Amino acid sequence: MQYLVAINQVKAVEWGLNAQQAMLFAFLHQVPTWANARQIDGHTYYNIGKGKICEELPMLTDKHDTAYRLMKQLAKLDLIVMTSCDNRTYMRLTEKGVTWNRSAGAEKSPICPSAPDSQGSEKNPTSEESPSRVGKISEPGSEKSPTNQGSNDSPPSLSSAGEPSIFERTAQQADNGQPQVTAGTRQVPMTLEWQPDATHWQAETMRRGDPSLTWDQGELADFTAHFADQPGRTYSHHAWCAKFVRWVSDNRKREAARQARMSQNANTSNNTARNAGGTHGSRRSTGPIRNSKLSAAEGRALIEQRRREQAEGQPPSGDIIDGEWL
Numbered sequence: 001m002q003y004l005v006a007i008n009q010v011k012a013v014e015w016g017l018n019a020q021q022a023m024l025f026a027f028l029h030q031v032p033t034w035a036n037a038r039q040i041d042g043h044t045y046y047n048i049g050k051g052k053i054c055e056e057l058p059m060l061t062d063k064h065d066t067a068y069r070l071m072k073q074l075a076k077l078d079l080i081v082m083t084s085c086d087n088r089t090y091m092r093l094t095e096k097g098v099t100w101n102r103s104a105g106a107e108k109s110p111i112c113p114s115a116p117d118s119q120g121s122e123k124n125p126t127s128e129e130s131p132s133r134v135g136k137i138s139e140p141g142s143e144k145s146p147t148n149q150g151s152n153d154s155p156p157s158l159s160s161a162g163e164p165s166i167f168e169r170t171a172q173q174a175d176n177g178q179p180q181v182t183a184g185t186r187q188v189p190m191t192l193e194w195q196p197d198a199t200h201w202q203a204e205t206m207r208r209g210d211p212s213l214t215w216d217q218g219e220l221a222d223f224t225a226h227f228a229d230q231p232g233r234t235y236s237h238h239a240w241c242a243k244f245v246r247w248v249s250d251n252r253k254r255e256a257a258r259q260a261r262m263s264q265n266a267n268t269s270n271n272t273a274r275n276a277g278g279t280h281g282s283r284r285s286t287g288p289i290r291n292s293k294l295s296a297a298e299g300r301a302l303i304e305q306r307r308r309e310q311a312e313g314q315p316p317s318g319d320i321i322d323g324e325w326l
Contacts, residue, residue: 002027002056011100015077023060024053024070025079028091029100038090040083045090187234190227196220200241208245215248223247 005026012022028048035046050064053071061067071091074080079097083090196215205213223244227233235243 001058005057006101008100015079017077020060020070021073021077023057024067025074025097025100027053027057028071028074028080029093029097031091032093038085040085040090043081043092045081045083045085045092047088047090049089187236188240189231189234190224190240192224192228194224194240196241196244197237200238201245204242204245208249210249213245213249213252215244219248219251220244 005023007022007026009022011017012025017025031046031048032044035048037044037046039045050067050071053060053067054062054064057067061070068089071080071082071089074097075082078094080091080093201215202211205211227240227243
């Protein structure tokens with residue numbers, strides 16, 4: 001595949017070429033420098049087929065018919081001459097096509113790409129000012145011999161004089177991007193032996209609007225253990241205290257919310273149980289027979305006895321009746 005294709009836009013516009021035609025002709029203009037040559041009818045032709053064009057210029061087209069049609073268009077524009085021999089396609093540049101890369105001041109000494117061994121070609125470059133110096137090592141430039149070796153100019157800083165750099169300002173900010181309160185410039189990692197300063201604690205609780213907030217050893221142990229595993233995080237002692245205040249406050253709020261949810265769930269469960277108990281209890285019979293531990297035969301005998309007593313005018317046994325029996 002051809003890596004680079006140099007298109008002369010001035011000539012392309014002058015000759016009325018579209019983008020496809022200009023791209024193809026820029027490639028064909030270099031064909032004489034590498035393709036196989038053959039003398040046909042007294043002219044030097046170069047073998048270039050449709051498949052080779054599709055292989056070298058995949059951005060142009062991947063169809064052989066399209067490549068051949070574009071070559072025929074360039075031939076009609078009098079830029080190339082096409083012929084075939086032994087079932088192979090050959091082409092050569094016309095006098096007009098040779099001027100593709102010729103500058104306006106080079107009319108007297110044109111450079112023809114069909115003669116790669118001539119003076120001025122890529123294999124034999126020349127220098128108009130000093131031909132004898134072609135191929136020699138160039139003189140050392142300013143990179144190896146800079147003119148400001150003795151200067152004391154320091155590299156440009158990311159901050160102006162007297163102001164902290166962007167990295168220093170970032171180091172002085174908390175996790176939420178807000179400036180953190182620091183008691184000094186010393187930044188230290190968290191350790192398991194760390195203790196909050198009483199003055200810092202009071203200042204931070206006042207700033208959060210909760211001056212009565214206190215901490216216990218369990219909360220301190222959890223806090224130090226959590227951040228001691230992150231040695232890359234360093235803050236001042238005051239900043240660590242501010243983080244501890246926030247840690248305790250947030251944990252207290254979460255615990256209070258959890259307790260409220262548990263209490264609400266317990267009340268809901270009790271109400272559900274009471275409602276369910278009343279519903280089922282109303283369906284149960286509380287008569288003496290259902291509640292007593294009697295067999296079926298004893299129950300039938302008791303019912304018969306009550307019927308006889310009622311028939312004889314006696315009150316049923318087992319019932320309490322207020323007043324006299326009539």
